[in-house]
Structures are given as C-alpha cells and as structure tokens.
Amino acid sequence: METRSNHVLVGAVVLILIAVLVLFTVWLARLGTSEDREYDIFFKQSVDGVSPGSSVTFSGVPSGQVKEIAFWKEDPQFVRVRIIVKGDVPILEGTTAAILGSFTGGSTIQLDGAVKGAPAIRCPEQNPRAACPLGVPVIPAKAGGLGALLNSAPRLLERLSTLTERLTELLGDRNQASIAGILANTDRLSRALADRGPEIAATLAETRITIQKAGAAAEQIGQLAGTTNTLLAEDVRPAVGNLNKAISAAQRSMETLDATIGDARPGLQSFSKKTIPEAGQLIQDLRQMAAALSSVAEKLDQGGATGLIGAPKLPDYEPKKK
Template sequence: METRSNHVLVGSVVLILIAVMALFLVWIARWGAGSDKEYDIFFKQSVDGLAKGSAVLFSGVPSGQIKEIALTPDPQFVRVRISVGRDTPILVGTTATIQGSFTGTSTIQLDGAQKGAPPIVCPEQNPLADCPNGVPTIPAKQGGLGALLNSAPKLLERISTLTERLNEVLSDKNKASITGILANTDRLTGALADRGPEIAATLAETRVAVQQAGEAAKQIGTLASSTNSMINEDIRPQTKHLGETIASAKKSMDTLSEVLEQAKPGVQSFSKQTLPEVGALVHDLREMSQALTGVAERLDRGGAGSVLGQPRLPDYKASK
C-alpha cells in the first residue's frame, strides 16, 4: 500500500513538472513572438517558390520568416505576411522583392531603407487605407530574377514567333532570291574592280575640275571686288556730279517757268494786237517791193524815159 502511494506521488510530481515546463515553453515562445514585428506585402505577380516559414532577408541578412500566404479579394494580388525582428530597420523607402532561384526555393528580399527616414507604421487617422489587415504594408517590386522568370513565358513565345518568321524569310523561294542578289552583287563588285583605273582617272579629273572651279570662283571674287572699288571710286563721284547737274537744270527750269508765267500777259497781247499789224505791214512791203521791181525792169528796157514818158510806138514800114 505504501509502495503504491509512493508511485502515485512520484507520478503526480512528474506530471506537474511536465505541465510547468510546457507552460514555460509556451510563455517563452509567446514572448519571443511578441518581440517581432509583422508586415503585409501585396505581390502583383506569382509567388511560386514561397512557403510558410520561408526566410526573409534584409540586404542579404536573415531577419525573419513568412507567417502567412493568402489570396486577396482582388485576384491580381497575393498577400504575404512576414515577421521580422524588432531591430530590423523597416523604414519609409523599404521595398520587398521575391528572390527566386533555379532550385525552386524563393525568399523575400527587403532593401531600400534610407538613413533618417521614419519607420513604416499604420497612421492614426484612417488606418485601414494603409493597413487594411491591421499591420503596416511594405511596397512590393519585381526582382531581377523573379521578373525574368515571370516574363519567361512571354519571352519564349516571342522567340517562337521570331523563329517562325525566320523560317518564312529563309524559305526556298527567298533563298533563291538571296542567292541571285549575292550573285549580282558579286558581278557588280567584279565590274567595279575591272573599272578601277577608269574610276580613279574620273576621280582625278573631278578633282582637277573642282580645283579649277575654286580658282574661277576666286577670280570672280577678285573681279567683284575690283568692280566694287571702281564703283566706289569712279562711278559714285560722277553720279554725285550728275545729281548736282540735274538739280541745277531743275532749278533753271523752275526759273524759266516763272519767267514764262510773268511774260504770259505780254505774249497774249502781242499775239492779239501786234501780229495783225505786222501782217499788214508785211503785205504793204510786199506790194511796194513788186512795184519797185516793175520800175527796175522798165529802166532796164527803156531807160529813164520809159519811166517818165509814154512808151514809143514801133516804126511802121509799108510793104512793097
């Protein structure tokens, strides 16, 4: 009876110790978990390779693990909750990327924190806008290898399309055309090689022609300069004198116009009164001239007596 009582007592003590140890371990676990900080990351890409318990790295240093992976009401995003140590500097500017590997295991890489920036926390006003699930949110961006792996299907599709188009370009018909083009190009280069001396001579003649054109242009420039000098030295002074002469002639014409204007009344009086009298005088002089002419002729024929007396009758002789 006493032996059974001792076994029961020992068993009870052992059970009590085990229960206390379990409670201590649970408390330690809760205390350790309570010292971590939790954040949500919303990835707009596949999270293939991530799993609950996967490592979270900050600048390559292990800093926590993934606590939960879940879908969101928006099918474009996947929510990943992580837990990191309290000493991890999750500051404004920190971003999260999925660091993939060819072995199939992926991790979350945190970087981009800037010294002096405030920590990422839920705002006191309207916290659900930045913290829809009660914890701060770290912005996500596509990583190099992750973005490459995500774009691999599209890349393969484009490579396949490019290969098909290359096959179309390198069809038998196009190959024959390309062969003809290459043959024609070969013949053209051969012809150019044969005509090499003629081409060289043509180039030399062209060079001489260009040189002569340059000399002609130089001579034209010299001629233009000489013409300009002649215009400046000879023609422009003469033009100046001509302008002075024209101005003097104009002044003389203006003076003559004034004189004519002043003489206009006298000219009109002369034309109306004097001209008729002069006409009558000329008529009288003309008649007097004719009379004098007749007298002179009579003097020539009969002398002075013909003028003073009657003219003599001719002698009459009787016929036998």
C-alpha cells in the same frame, strides 16, 4: 513504499523541469518577437514557391519570415502576403518587395530600396484604412527576379515562336534561291569593280584635279568681287553724290516754279475773266468789218466807183427775132 516514493519524486521533478523549460521557451519567444513588426504585401503576380515560413531578406540579409498567404477579399486578383520582420530592419519609405524565385522550387521575399533619411513605413493617423486596409503597414510590391522572368515567359515563348516561323519563311526554298542570286550578282559586281580599279583611280585623280581648278576659280571670283567692291567705292559713290546734288537742285527749281505760278495765278485769273471776253468781242467786230470791206471791194470790182453810188445798170432788152 520507498521505491514508489522515489518514482513519484522523480516524476514530479521531471514534470517541474519540463514546465520550467516550456515557460522559458515561451519567454524567449516573446522576448525575441517583442520588437518584430508585421507588414502586408499585395502581389498581382504568382507567388508560386512562397509559403508560410519562407525567408524574408533585406538586400540579401535574412530579416524575417512569411507569416500568412491569402487572397485579398476586396480584389481577388491580388495575393496578400503578411511577413514578420525584425525590429532593426530599416523598412523606410521607398522600400519595395519582390519575389526572388529559384529553380529548386523555394522562393523568398526580397526587400530593398530604402532611402537614407526617409521616414519609416507606418499607418497614418488620419484615414489609416486607406493606407493600411488590414491594420498593418503595406510595402509596395514589384515584379522582379526570376518571378518576373517566369511571368513573362509565355509572352517570350510566343515571340520566339513567331520569330522562328518568320525565319523559316525567310529561309524557304524560293528565298534561298533569291539570296543565292543576290550573292552571285554581288560577286560579279565585286569582280567588275576590281577589273575597273585603274579606271576608277584615274577618274578619282581627274576629279581631284577638277576640284582643285574649281577652288582656284572660286579664289579668282573672290578677287573679282573685291575689285568690284573697290570700283564701286571709288567711282560709283562720287557719281551717286553728284546725282544727289542734281536732284536737290531740281527740287529747289521746282519749288521756285511752284512759287512763281502761285504769284502769277491772280493775274491769270483776271486775264481769263476780263481780257479774254473783250478780245473775243474785238475779233467778232473785226470779222464784221472784214465782211463789209469785202462787199465794198466786190462792188468796186464790178461797177467801179458808180457801183458804190447808184443802183446797178440793167442789161439792154433785145426782142427776139421771129
């Protein structure tokens, strides 16, 4: 009996200790996670290597772990990754998340980019569904690290393949012959230039002398321009002044002539209206008088003074002889 009683007592004590240990462990777990915060990250890239329990770091410092990975039902091209982060981690506006892969197969969630003084990422009080579709704040995702490199690897390999093909075409037999000819021509040109080195040096020296002469000629042209400016200032300007005076005098004379014509205009009008018609009548009378005098003179010439008094003498009649 005593042996059984001892076994029962030992078993009871062990069970009690196990229960206390379990309760203590649960209490510690709750105590450690009472300030933990959950966030969602929506990745549009592959999350290969990330699994529940994967590490979450902030600027390289371990800060939490991955809780859940699932497709987002509203848009299956996004993969939703829910993480649990310690309460003292500064998840502020400007923080971004990226997958930091490794060649060993495991990947971690890398958080960084927090700005000093920025507010914490929280669900807004107004319209929280738009910013927090699943009830927890969302950390923006970005492609980076090895994940971005692996995502761009197919495109990079395609470009490398295209580049390799083009290099192969460029270095074909025909192009190699052309390149060899170009190199040979370049070699001959270099030798020709080396042989003509003294002539090129002499040409450069002559060019230098020509440039110096051109500089001297330009200086002389500048001096000539200065002399021309002086001549214009000393001789032409007085002549221009005299010309201006002559123009002013001529203008005054024209003004005086205009005034004189204006004063004589009434007399001219009277002369044209009265004197000219009378002079015309006088000229007509003089013409008639001249015609009469011409007739008298003609009569005196033909018949003398009697021609003016009597009729003209008829010629004597002589009968015709048979």
